[in-house]
Amino acid sequence: MTDTLAHDIRATYTIWFRDVLRFFKDRMRIVGSLAMPLIFLFIFGSGLAAAMSGLAGGIDYKQYLFPGILAMTTLFTAVFSALSIVWDREFGFLREVMVAPVSRTAVAIGKMLGGSTVAMIQGAIVLALAPAIGVSLSVGQVFELLGLMLLLALVMSSFGMLVGARQKSMEGFQMVMNFLLMPMLFVSGAFFPIEGAPRWLEIIAKINPVTYGVDPLRQVALRGSMPPEMLAQMSVQSVGVDVLITLGFIVAFTVPAIMLFAKQD
Numbered sequence: 001m002t003d004t005l006a007h008d009i010r011a012t013y014t015i016w017f018r019d020v021l022r023f024f025k026d027r028m029r030i031v032g033s034l035a036m037p038l039i040f041l042f043i044f045g046s047g048l049a050a051a052m053s054g055l056a057g058g059i060d061y062k063q064y065l066f067p068g069i070l071a072m073t074t075l076f077t078a079v080f081s082a083l084s085i086v087w088d089r090e091f092g093f094l095r096e097v098m099v100a101p102v103s104r105t106a107v108a109i110g111k112m113l114g115g116s117t118v119a120m121i122q123g124a125i126v127l128a129l130a131p132a133i134g135v136s137l138s139v140g141q142v143f144e145l146l147g148l149m150l151l152l153a154l155v156m157s158s159f160g161m162l163v164g165a166r167q168k169s170m171e172g173f174q175m176v177m178n179f180l181l182m183p184m185l186f187v188s189g190a191f192f193p194i195e196g197a198p199r200w201l202e203i204i205a206k207i208n209p210v211t212y213g214v215d216p217l218r219q220v221a222l223r224g225s226m227p228p229e230m231l232a233q234m235s236v237q238s239v240g241v242d243v244l245i246t247l248g249f250i251v252a253f254t255v256p257a258i259m260l261f262a263k264q265d
Contacts, residue, residue: 004103008103008105008106009106011103011106011107012106012107012109012110012113013110014110015106015110015111015113015114016114017114018114019081019110019111019114019115019117019118020114020117020118023118023121030122033073033077033122033125034125034126036072036073036076037069037072037126037129038129040065040069040072041062041065041069041129041133042062060133060134062133062134063133063134063135063222063225064218064222065190065191066129066130066133066221066222067190067214067217067218067220067221067222068188068189068191068214068217069126069190070127070145070149070217070221071149071152071185071188071190071210071213071214071217072185072190073119073122073123073126074119074120074122074149074152075119075156075181075184075185075210075213076181077115077118077119077122077123077153078115078116078118078119078152078153078154078155078156078157078160079156079157079159079160080160080177081111081114081115081116081118081119081157081160082111082115082157082160082161082164082173083160083164083170083173083174084111084115085111085161085164085165085261104258104261105258107261108161108257108258108261111157111161112154112157112158112161112257115153115157115161116150116153116154116157117150117153119149119152119153119156120146120149120150120153123145123146123149123153124146124149127142127145127149135221135225136224136225137224138224141220141221141223145217145220145221148213148216148243149217151213151243151246151247151250152210152213152217152246154250154254155209155249155250155253156209156210156213158250158253158257159253160177161253161254161257161261162253162256162257162260163176163177163180165260165261166260184208184209184210185210187204187205187208188208188210188211188213188214189205189211189214189215189218189234189236190210190214193234194211194236195234205236206236209246209249209253211236212236212237212242212245212249213246215235215237215242216239216242216243218231218234218235219231219235219239220239
C-alpha cells in the first residue's frame with residue numbers, strides 16, 4: 001500500500017514537472033502570454049476609462065480592470081493547458097502513459113497540477129505590471145493573490161480536464177472551450193460590476209465559478225487603492241466565503257474529470 005502510494009506520488013510529480021518544464025522551455029509562449037493582458041489593460045482599459053469611471057467606484061478603470069486581467073490570464077492558461085491531454089492523445093504520449101504501471105488518477109492529478117502551476121506563473125508575470133497602473137501591493141498581498149490565482153487555476157484546470165477527457169480532437173476541444181470561456185469571463189465581474197445588472201444575469205454570475213475567482217482577487221488587489229466601504233459594495237462575498245465556494249467547485253469538477261479520464265481507452 002505504501003509502495004503503491006509512493007509510486008503514484010512519483011508519477012504525479014513526473015507529469016507535473018513535464019508540463020512545467022515544457023512551459024519554461026517555450027519562451028515564445030511566455031512572451032506571447034503577455035499580449036492579450038496588455039491589450040486589454042492598456043488599450044481596452046484606457047479607451048473605456050472615461051465611460052466606466054462611475055461604475056468602477058470612481059477609481060481609474062485600469063486599476064478596476066487589473067484583477068479581472070489577472071483572472072483572465074489564469075483562466076485561459078489553465079483551461080488550455082488541458083488541451084495537452086488531447087494533444088498527448090493524438091500524438092501517442094498519453095497511450096504510453098496509460099499502459100504504464102501507474103494509477104490513472106495520479107496521471108490526471110499530475111496534469112491538473114501542472115496546468116494550474118503554469119497558469120499561476122503566467123498570472124504572476126502579469127501581476128508584475130501592477131506598479132505601471134498605480135496599484136500598490138504589499139508582500140502579503142502578493143502572496144495572497146498568488147494563492148487565489150492558484151485556486152482559480154485549479155478550478156479551471158479541472159474544468160478543462162472534465163471537458164477534454166472525452167474530446168477526440170484539438171479542434172473540438174477548442175471550439176467547446178471558446179464557446180464556454182468568454183461568457184464565463186464576461187459575466188464574472190471581471191470587466192464591469194455585476195451589481196445592478198438584470199436579475200437573470202446576476203443569477204448566472206452567482207453560479208459561475210469564475211465569479212468567485214475574480215471577486216477575491218479584486219478585494220485583495222484593490223485593498224489599498226479604494227475605500228473599504230466602496231470595495232465592499234462591489235464585492236459578491238467575503239474573501240473567505242469566495243475561497244470556500246472555489247474549493248467546492250474544485251471538488252465538483254475534479255471528481256468527475258478523474259472518473260472520465262480513468263475510463264479512457
